Amino acid sequence: MKSTVLKKQFSLWGALLLLVVAGISFAASDVDLQQSPEVSGTAEGQIKMPKQQEKMALNYVNQPPMIPHSIDGYQVGKNTNRCLQCHGVEHYRTTGAPRISPTHFMDSDGKMLGEVAPRRYFCLQCHVPQTDAAPIVGNDFKPMPGYGQ
Structure with a gap:
């Protein structure tokens, strides 16, 4: 009976260790932003990711600028x-x-610092590509006076 309990505990610890190692491996790998050349999927259908376009106006003070080009790959x-x-x-x-x-x-x-700060290194936390997609959720946001034109 003791050996059965030990075997179960050992297999549980082994499974847990495997999950931890897999998680560390996944977290350490580089994120590849590869998408199809011109189109990205959404719940609503398909949206176009333009190769290059004019910068969009900012809507408020300190808004992170949007990316005016495709980031595929x-x-x-x-x-x-x-x-x-x-x-x-x-x-x-x-x-x-x-x-x-x-x-x-x-x-x-x-x-x-002499290099990009770790908290600012992952650009896509704040900066997102511009698209011609309709908003998924409606809102009544109005830009600050003088912004958004």
């Missing part, structure tokens, strides 16, 4: 950030892309 993970290849301080002059904001180099204590 971009990789953003702990080892690589495709956005910084054009927007990083070393590259923006030669690519013509807007430079990453100095606020992205501040840590949570307001100290300036």
Whole structure:
């Protein structure tokens, strides 16, 4: 009877260990933002992801700018950030892309760092691609006066 209980405990711990290892492996892998070339799926159907378009007007103070181009195939993970290849301080002059904001180099204590702060490294937490999709949920948001035009 003791061996049966031990076998069950051992198999439970083994399964738990396997889940932990799998979770760590998944979390450590780079996120690939690969999508089909021009279309992304939504609950409502299909939306077009334009290759390049004009910047959309901001609707409020300190709104993160939207991405005016497709990000299909971009990789953003702990080892690589495709956005910084054009927007990083070393590259923006030669690519013509807007430079990453100095606020992205501040840590949570307001100290300036020599590289992008970890909390600002994953661009898609705040910046999203522009699309021609209709809103999924309706709202009555109005831009601040002077914004959104």
